Amino acid sequence: MQAFQNSSSNFSNIITKIKPDLLIYDAFQPWAAKFASSQGIPSVHFSTSGSTQFSFFHHFHTYKSFDTFPYPAIYQHEYEIRDLFTQGGSIKVKDAGKGFVFGIFELSHEILLIKSCRVIEDKYIDYFSELSHKRVVPVGLLITRNNEKENESEILKWLSTKNKFSTLYISFGSENYLSKDQIEEIAKGLELSNVNFIWVLRFPIGSGFNIEDALPNGFLERVKDRGIVEEKWAPQAEILAHENVGGFMSHCGWSSVMESVYFGVPIVAVPLKLDQPVNSRLVVEIGVGVEVKRDESGKFSGENVGEAISKVIVEESGEGFRSKVRELSEKVKMGEDEEFDEVAEQLSNICMKK
Template sequence: MENHATFNVLMLPWLAHGHVSPYLELAMKLTARNFNVYLCSSPATLSSVRSKLTEKFSQSIHLVELHLPKLPELPAEYHTTNGLPPHLMPTLKDAFDMAKPNFCNVLKSLKPDLLIYDLLQPWAPEAASAFNIPAVVFISSSATMTSFGLHFFKNPGTKYPYGNTIFYRDYESVFVENLKKRDRDTYRVVNCMERSSKIILIKGFKEIEGKYFDYFSCLTGKKVVPVGPLVQDPVLDDEDCRIMQWLNKKEKGSTVFVSFGSEYFLSKEDMEEIAHGLELSNVDFIWVVRFPKGENIVIEETLPKGFFERVGERGLVVNGWAPQAKILTHPNVGGFVSHCGWNSVMESMKFGLPIVAMPMHLDQPINARLIEEVGAGVEVLRDSKGKLHRERMAETINKVTKEASGEPARKKARELQEKLELKGDEEIDDVVKELVQLCATKNKRNGLHCYN
């Protein structure tokens, strides 16, 4: 990559870990290519970022606090989706919108060369435009899901071109109806795409989503630029010792990692079925369980009676958080039982693990269908009402991790890992070329000259 003048980039992700994490990863990639990055978010969101910023990035990634208004039902610790009670999500979106004046002050103070923003704040590129700052949307969900949703907005009443493999099942129809609604959130997303300067950045790579990138570009009339998987490298931490020591005692490929994301809370019924499914599978497992903030829940009381005694040393249940990347790279882990959030899908592909797909809501069912289309995993099928069954879960876990019928998925996962290793940061270099062009154009327009 050729040298270029140093440019200042301001990033504004949505207030969710699943959004902030890829923005931080992109920031780290850009700083290695002569960019200064300012990552702007609420103090509650930034608190989880500080611990990830090593000394290496302390001079090139700067954290900027965006203060949301104080609302009686939304104290400062709830200015993030992490642990947020679901009923407060609309309130958080409103509070984020109300932070626009504070964000304008940030723009005025920093005077960045470029704004990179998320899908839920169309007011951000609007504010940047007032300061003559180019703005690019960075989407951290899949091109498949994004093109699927935009299709129904642009072409109501028509079938998605790849509907034979990418679809919602009948029991997931509520998500389809939500996509077809022209409500406030839908217009937020579409406006964010329309206001992006010439290009759209999206997390992913064309080897698995090529036709979906092309269709998304067709729908938007903009160049869609992949940024790669943006997966964080595992970091050693003494607090993880208990988990890793337990895992070290297992046989190679014998264990599955089970996690349903940082912001989805399982119902009691699903908790019990998953527990029984893991028990029936007779496979070693690490299962991460999470509960909303403020709920003092005893794990033993949420699981079937006698569960821990029956699984014994075969299972480890972790409350709250586990070092996911480190676990997935361990040789004794042979599969990932996942909700199919896009970050988790990218991790599984980078680390060469097949997925036992158990989507719960939002974009996850579409991601699960993509995984099956690619051949890197198998979905646990529910009944016609969407109910999860322990026997099907156990069967699918065994198929993906042990049985001969699951070898194609295991092989495909390894192939994708090899492809990603060979590609390296190829996508990021293309991203940098696009961003440099936007920054340079802005500075020329303002009468500034950039020298290499």
């Protein structure tokens, strides 16, 4: 991020040379939008996070309270609020303004683009528009798939030997790491629920951790016939698209939530930080998953994990989650072209006015 911010002078030279009709920027470079504006170039903000979390946190910024948020399904626990301010306070953005989230939305010309759709976030898109005084234009879920090398994956070959909806996919993204205690409790939950699983388990570079040391003694041997633990990489989109996957245990990063809905897979939510708890509450609200229960300090047990997994994959309730998420998936896909057309029209109008 520091290197990126240090590139602002080079960016200025590029903009001056090519003189684009429009700049699209994200949360971490308000300096880019400010320079473009000084050159008479309109800028439009594009967010890869959802409207629910932006409306929730913008409400707090405006009214200084989470409790008065108009949609009670979205909330935060005390430990999440404490962690949020600790984590958020460590982010330093060059040329940040004093408005909500560094003032990035105030710099956007007429509209805000957001990776979302009305099928999932209708009322939150409208409330975010109201708070930001900008028209929020959803661009859809922007899911990509590569059907070449992934189809040759040993993981997919293994998955094809399992029963329909019988397998849990577990991944916490590329920037989230579980503690040893959390790893052990998830492992315990997997043994209690007795489901098939594919677990992508990553560790921070230089941490010294490896799969054998992090997992409980004998775990890999006990689950060898029904589970894969992968440390490096797995073809996530192809796994979620596979008919034998019945659930996705996720930290609820926005892209992971969108992929799960797009491919019609219910979610076992284990949020870790920042916007993830809010995304998790949305998952529960729209009926496409469950959240693993925790105690007042934010800790979860293997029993909590096993209970949540069973609700999504083992028990009869799982069919209800699968039915709901498939319904949303179909609606999302039906609306993609319309959303693309709206985005194109809005951006064209801005360029024409210029």
